[in-house]
Amino acid sequence: MILSMPISRNFKRRTLLVAAALTAATTPALAQTKTLLRISTPAVPDAWHAKMWTAFKETLDKSAPGEFDVQINLNASLFKQGAEPTAMARGNLELTSVSPADIAKLVPEFSIFTAGYILHNPAHQQKVFNGPIGAELFKTVSEKMDIAVLSTCYLGTRQLNLREARNVRTPADLRGIKLRMPGSKEWLFLGNALGATATPLAFGEVYLGLKTGTIDGQDNPLPSVRAAKFYEVTKQIVLTGHLVDSLFIAIANKTFQALTPAQRQKVSAAAQAAAAYNNEFTLKEESQLVEFFKKEGLQVSAPDVEAFRKAVQVAYQNSDYAKVWPKGLVERINAAE
Numbered sequence: 001m002i003l004s005m006p007i008s009r010n011f012k013r014r015t016l017l018v019a020a021a022l023t024a025a026t027t028p029a030l031a032q033t034k035t036l037l038r039i040s041t042p043a044v045p046d047a048w049h050a051k052m053w054t055a056f057k058e059t060l061d062k063s064a065p066g067e068f069d070v071q072i073n074l075n076a077s078l079f080k081q082g083a084e085p086t087a088m089a090r091g092n093l094e095l096t097s098v099s100p101a102d103i104a105k106l107v108p109e110f111s112i113f114t115a116g117y118i119l120h121n122p123a124h125q126q127k128v129f130n131g132p133i134g135a136e137l138f139k140t141v142s143e144k145m146d147i148a149v150l151s152t153c154y155l156g157t158r159q160l161n162l163r164e165a166r167n168v169r170t171p172a173d174l175r176g177i178k179l180r181m182p183g184s185k186e187w188l189f190l191g192n193a194l195g196a197t198a199t200p201l202a203f204g205e206v207y208l209g210l211k212t213g214t215i216d217g218q219d220n221p222l223p224s225v226r227a228a229k230f231y232e233v234t235k236q237i238v239l240t241g242h243l244v245d246s247l248f249i250a251i252a253n254k255t256f257q258a259l260t261p262a263q264r265q266k267v268s269a270a271a272q273a274a275a276a277y278n279n280e281f282t283l284k285e286e287s288q289l290v291e292f293f294k295k296e297g298l299q300v301s302a303p304d305v306e307a308f309r310k311a312v313q314v315a316y317q318n319s320d321y322a323k324v325w326p327k328g329l330v331e332r333i334n335a336a337e
Ligand code: KDO
Pocket: 041, 042, 043, 044, 047, 049, 081, 099, 100, 181, 182, 202, 203, 219, 220, 224
């Protein structure tokens, strides 16, 4: 009896210690089994296509609690603009929102969506990418880039935004204007097709470029002009509406394939929810921003859009880009309206 008491106490103590040690050992182990989903985007925090990643994370945390470690990196803080697909191919990044221009580097026929005045409006964009055309092209994207497109975001319709106000009716009125475009040849072609002198610059450097005058203007959808505060350093918006712009939420194939079927479904659903969030708020805000910019003192002018459309279409028709567009694709895109 005398001996039994300490033994039993000792036993209890040891049991507790073992339990504590086990908890300590298993907690980090469990944390490590979470699938890491690193996201990189050049979007500024106030942009809808930045905030949509929080919607993605929240949706996934709810549908698959504790299964994913979603890390959102904005402002191109993890990878520079346009470098994301390469980072994904190398296994250094799991998710991003990829632009048509970035896809066109590896899937040349995708350059059709970098061309001005191809997509008619946001609803047309969704029909094209959520229908058979999207399905066919995204299959090629998966094969050539090793990424899976999960949803299509409406970035907004790109307009011109100039440092100094001027009379802009036709492309001829942009002669000599140093128009900042993102840094790839597809973007530069579009800027030149608009009649300007296209100058490559990363998104993160545009504000300063406008402020100091190293560029005369830039093009972006109105919600991006608001989120990045370009209206503070420009005096005019010219409503050319030259590109109904897209971003595609994409995940590295390797990461996606390593998930269980249920997880794949949940990640896809979260990407759909993120795009829906972005699209809803982008559309809503875009319709209100002309008033906002006017109040901020900017001149908002309507050019001869037909003159721009014609010039841009002729430039593409005569370019090497159109040569690699699958036969009949322009017609199929038009018919998807
Ligand atoms: C830009 O650099 O003008 C652009 O609008 C291009 C888009 O493809 C996308 O990269 C976007 O910037 C960033 O997400 C910042 O809004």
